Amino acid sequence: MSKTSLQSNRPLSPHLQIYKLIPTMVMSIVHRITGGALYFGTLLVAWWLIATATSEAQFNLVSWVLGSWIGLLVLLGYTWALIHHMIGGIRHLIWDTGRGLEKHTTTRMAVASIFISVALTILIWIVAFVIL
Structure with a gap:
């Protein structure tokens, strides 16, 4: 058989060097990482x-x-991962209803989730140290 030029004309699959990191992508990655971290934190609770x-x-x-x-x-870190993962889950629940899917809204929700998770973690720890 003769060699065809189909291989040379096919596009390459995109990868991280081509994609520009955007807040929704970063939050998706962090959501997966916090999900994995929760397994280890739950072992500590157990x-x-x-x-x-x-x-x-x-x-x-x-x-x-x-x-x-x-x-x-x-x-x-476990507290922050738990709160951040929960907020990411709420964000996904909102998206499942068909709301908030516009590009600017998803970006704002992604940025807000990091600030809200940090603020709630600090608040929880302040309350915990005041009580104890």
């Missing part, structure tokens, strides 16, 4: 619940680990 049901020594160990500066940083 560890805490199991330690609570097991013994005082186990509970004290978990409290010490999660109460350290690195534990608090992990819990802060």
Whole structure:
């Protein structure tokens, strides 16, 4: 068979070097990352619940680990991931109703989701430290 020039005329599939990062794309990627991070954070919650049901020594160990500066940083990240993922889910629920699908609206919702998630995370932690 003779070689045809079909291969040379076919367009290349787009990739990240061609796409311009836009807020909705970034929020989609972050939504997926936070979803994955929630699996690991939920293991920490399960560890805490199991330690609570097991013994005082186990509970004290978990409290010490999660109460350290690195534990608090992990819990802060878990809180933000949980809030951000929830807000992204609400955004998708709004889109599922057929509302907010205009380009400028989706961009505003994407930018707002990052600010709202950070603000709610800070508010939750302030309330938590005031109560404790």
